[in-house]
Amino acid sequence: MAARARIKDVAEYAGVSPKTVSNVINNFEQVSDRTREAVKEAIDVLGYRVNIAGRQLRQGRTGMITLAVPELDVAYFAELATLVMAEADRRGRTVLLHQTNGARERELAALHGFDARFTDGVVLSPLALHPRDLATRDRSLPVVLLGERPAGGGTDHVAIDNVAAAREATAHLLSRGRRRIAVVGGRVSGRQGTDRLRTDGYRQALKEAGVPFDGDLVVPVDAFQWRDGARAAATLLDTDPRPDALLCLNDHLALGALRALHERRVSVPGSLDVVGFDDIEATRFSVPSLTTVAPDKQEIARAAVELLLDRIDIPGESPARDHVVGHALIVRESTGG
Amino acid sequence: MAARARIKDVAEYAGVSPKTVSNVINNFEQVSDRTREAVKEAIDVLGYRVNIAGRQLRQGRTGMITLAVPELDVAYFAELATLVMAEADRRGRTVLLHQTNGARERELAALHGFDARFTDGVVLSPLALHPRDLATRDRSLPVVLLGERPAGGGTDHVAIDNVAAAREATAHLLSRGRRRIAVVGGRVSGRQGTDRLRTDGYRQALKEAGVPFDGDLVVPVDAFQWRDGARAAATLLDTDPRPDALLCLNDHLALGALRALHERRVSVPGSLDVVGFDDIEATRFSVPSLTTVAPDKQEIARAAVELLLDRIDIPGESPARDHVVGHALIVRESTGG
C-alpha cells in the first residue's frame, strides 16, 4: 500500500539530488559509476517507475503513439493493430489503440490527440473524415493516415494501390471466363474512398476486356461485415440474369457471401466465383478457401510507424509523403485455385 | 501552427484568473453565469483542450482505463474489446487497449500500470500470470481480471462458469450418441487455467454418463488459432479408433478443425460433431455453422467496467469480488442444429 516512490524518494535513499537520479534514468554520461550504481540500487529497492505524466508535462513527449481504427471486430484491423503494436514495440514506443466506429466525430478526436495531448502522434485509419478536417487540423500533432485518404493530401499516407489491386482481381475473374461480375460493397460515385477506388479499378479491368459496365452489379452495403455480404449475395442471386462472380471489397463480405451461396446450393467455384480483399487469417480456412487480395500488412505497419516516428523526431514542416505498399492476389479455391 | 492554448491563455482572453477557468471546465457552482459564458467563449475561440498530463499530475486521475488482452487477432478478444470500449464510453471513460501476447512479463507490466501510472485502473485478461504476481502486486492500482484466474484470489474477477459450460457442451455431444469425444486445446493437469477448468467439466460430463475417460483424447495446442485446430484435427483423424466428436476450447480451433475435416472428406455433423467456445461472429457463417458455447460478452464487459470503476471511485480495501457471468450453448449445424 506504500505510495508510489517518486524521484525524490529515490534521491534521498541514494543520498543524491533528484536531478542526478533523473540523469541516471535517462542514461546521461555525466554520472560517475559509483553514483550510478547507488541510484540503480535505490530504484530497485523502492520499486521506482517514472511517472509519465510528470515527464510529459516537462518534455512534451510520452513515448506513446495512438492507433485509431474503425472497428476492431473487423479482422483486418485487428491483424493490422497487432502488427503496428509489434513494430512500435520494436522501436521502443507504446501504442494506445482506439476505435472510431467510423464516426467522423471520433476520427476528428483522434486527429486532435483526443481530449488529451497524451500521445506523441497518431496513426489513423479514417472512414468518414472530411478533407477539410485535415486542412484545418492542428499540425503540431504528427499524423499518418492508413488506407482511406480524404482528398486533399497534405498528410502522410500509407496504402496499397487500390485501383490496381481491384483491376487485377477483376482481370483474374475475367480470365476465368466470368462476365457478370458483381461488386459487393462497391460505390460508383461520391468521395474517393477505398470503395470508390476499387470500383474504379474494377471498371478499368472491364473496359480493358471490352466487357460493358452494368451499374446494377455494384451493390452498396451498410457495413463490411459477414451479414452484409450474406445479404448482398442473397439479393444478387435473385436478379436475372444473375452474376457469375462476386468481387467483395473485403473478406468479411466474401465469407458471408460464401455462406449465403452455400445455403442456396450455389457451387463455388463451380457456378460462381468469389474474391475478397485483405487476406485475413480466416480466408485460408473457409470452405472453400477464399481467393483474396493480400496487402502487405507487415509493410503497412512498418511504414506507418516509421513515417510517424520521423515526424515526431524531426519537428518542423516537411512535405507530406505517400507510401504505396505492395499487394498480391492470392488465388485459392473460391476461384479454382 | 500556434502552440496549443493553455488554461492561462484562456484566462487572459476572458479576463479572469486561471482558477476560474478551471472552475468552469469542471462545472463548479461558484461561477456567475456571465463569467461562465465569457470563459466558454474564450475556450471556443482559442480551441482550448485540457492537458491530461497536467490534470493527472495534480489530481492523480486521468479518466482512462486500460484493457489488456492476449491477442487481438483472436476474434473473441477483439469482440470483447469492442464491448468494453463501448461500456467505458457510456460511463465517460476512455480505454487504452494493450496486447500482452500472453507473455507473463507483459501481463505483469499491465498489473503495474505499465511504465506509466497514467491509467486509473486495469482490466486484464491473463494467460501466463503467476499467483504470486497477484499477491505481490501494488494494490494502489485497481485491477479486474477476466476469464483466466491464477489461483489465490484477492483480486476482482469476471468469468463464466467454465466447468459447467464444458460439462453442458460435452453432455450435448453425449446426448447425440457421441462416445469418443476429443478435447482440442485441453489440459488434464497443471495450473487451473481456463483450459484445465473446461477439461475438468468435460470429465465430469463423461463421468455422469458413465463413459470412461481416455487421456489420449485430450490434445494440447501451441496456440488457440485456426491452424492449431486444423493440425490437431488432422492428427486425431489418424488415431484408431478415431474420435466421433471434437470439443474445441475456442472457436478458432473449431473452425480450423472444420477445414481439416473438410479436406479429409469427413462429414460434419454426419460422421463427426464439432463444438467450439466463444460464439464469435464467424461461427454463424462457417460451413457448417458451428455449435458453440456463448458467454454473455456484453455482461462480461459491463461487469468488468463496473467492478473497476467501483474500485477507482471508492478507494480503500474491500474484499475481492467474483462475478460469474451467464453462458448458453448455441446449437448449430456442426452438431445437427
Add this chain to the structure above:
DNA sequence: ACGACTCCTTACATCGATGTAAGTCCCAAG
C-alpha cells in the same frame, strides 16, 4: 602549494491544472 580545469552534482524554475485559503465586491440591514 596554488591556480586552472575537469568532472560531477546541486538549486531552482518550469511544464499545466487545480486544491486551499485568502481576498474582493456588492447589497442589504442597522
Add this chain to the structure above:
DNA sequence: CTTGGGACTTACATCGATGTAAGGAGTCGT
C-alpha cells in the same frame, strides 16, 4: 454611512520530472 455576509474570484503552492546554470570536489601541472 457603516458593517456583515454571501457570492465570486484570485494568489499561491503543489503534483513529478528535468533543463539550465551555477556550485563544489578533485586533479594536474608548475
